[in-house]
Amino acid sequence: MTIRSLIARLTQQEDLNFLLTNRIPRAAVTRFIGWFSKIEQPLVRDLSIACWRMFSDLDLSEARKTSFESLHDCFTRELRPGLRPYDSDASIVASPCDAIVGAFGAIADTELFQIKGAPYSLLDLLGDPALVDTHRNGRFVTLRLTSSMYHRFHAPADCVIEQVTFIHGDTWNVNPIALKRVERLFCKNERAVLQTRLSGGEALTLVPVAAILVASIRLHFLDRILNAQSKGPVVFPCDVAVAKGDELGWFEHGSTIIVLTPDHFEFCDNIADGARIRAGQRLMRKPA
Structure with missing residues (x-):
C-alpha cells in the first residue's frame, strides 16, 4: 500500500477526517499557513509542494509557469492560455x-x-x-x-x-x-x-x-x-x-x-x- 492510498483510507474515516480538519484551532492554523505559504525559500517550497502532492491529486501540467517562488505562488497559479475557453453562447x-x-x-x-x-x-x-x-x-x-x-x-x-x-x-x-x-x-x-x-x-x-x-x-x-x-x-x-x-x-x-x-x-x-x-x-x- 502506498503512502497516498494509506492517507486516503485514513481520511475517508469520517470521525478522523472531521477531527483532523475541524477540531483544531482553525483561525490560528489558517493564519500560520497564510504566513508559511509565502516563504520564498527553495527547500521550504519544494518540501511543501511535495507534501501537498502526497495528500492530493495535484497536477501542475496545465500551469503557466514551470517553477514557483513559494507554496502560495503554486496555490494561486495561472493556467496556460486557452485551456479554459468560455462558452460563447450569450444565453x-x-x-x-x-x-x-x-x-x-x-x-x-x-x-x-x-x-x-x-x-x-x-x-x-x-x-x-x-x-x-x-x-x-x-x-x-x-x-x-x-x-x-x-x-x-x-x-x-x-x-x-x-x-x-x-x-x-x-x-x-x-x-x-x-x-x-x-x-x-x-x-x-x-x-x-x-x-x-x-x-x-x-x-x-x-x-x-x-x-x-x-x-x-x-x-x-x-x-x-x-x-x-x-x-x-x-x-x-x-x-x-x-x-x-x-x-x-x-x-x-x-x-x-x-x-x-x-x-x-x-x-x-x-x-x-x-x-x-x-x-x-x-x-x-x-x-x-
Missing part, C-alpha cells in the same frame, strides 16, 4: 471555476441546501433582505474547489458588478463530511457577496466562501485581499463591467462558490450532484 451562464458540483436546484422561497437534508436560509447567507427578495424562489448551485484544483475564478457571463459585501466569520472545512455535521456552515464562514447584473437586467450573485487554510479572497477589481485581518469598510459599491471569462480573483487554497440566479434559469444537462466541471463550461441557461 449560457458558465462555471466561474473548476469545481465539483456539491448541490443545486430550486430555492424553496428562501431555503436552499448545502447538501441533501442540510438546509440554510438566504438571509443567513447574504445578510441583506433586499437581495434575499431578489433571489426568492430562484436557482442555486454550489461549486466546491478541492485543494489541488485551479483556484482562480472568473466572470460566468457578461455582467456589471454593482456591489461587494464582505462578511467576517469562521474557517470551517467545507468538505462533504463537515457539511453533513455543521449546520448552516456556509453562513458561518468568511465570505464575499458579489452582486452583479447581467446584460439583460437579471440579477446574478456569486458568493465565494472561504475555509480552513484559505480565509483570504483576492478580488482584482477592488485591488484588495479580504480576510480576517481586513479593516475598514465591508461594503464596496462598484460599477465594474466584466466580460464572460474575465478573471475576478482567487482563493488562496480551495473552497466554495455559490451561484444564485433568477427562477427562470435552467440547469444544463452536464450539471449533476458530484459532477466535475471546469471553468467556462455550461452551468445554467437563460431561456429565449
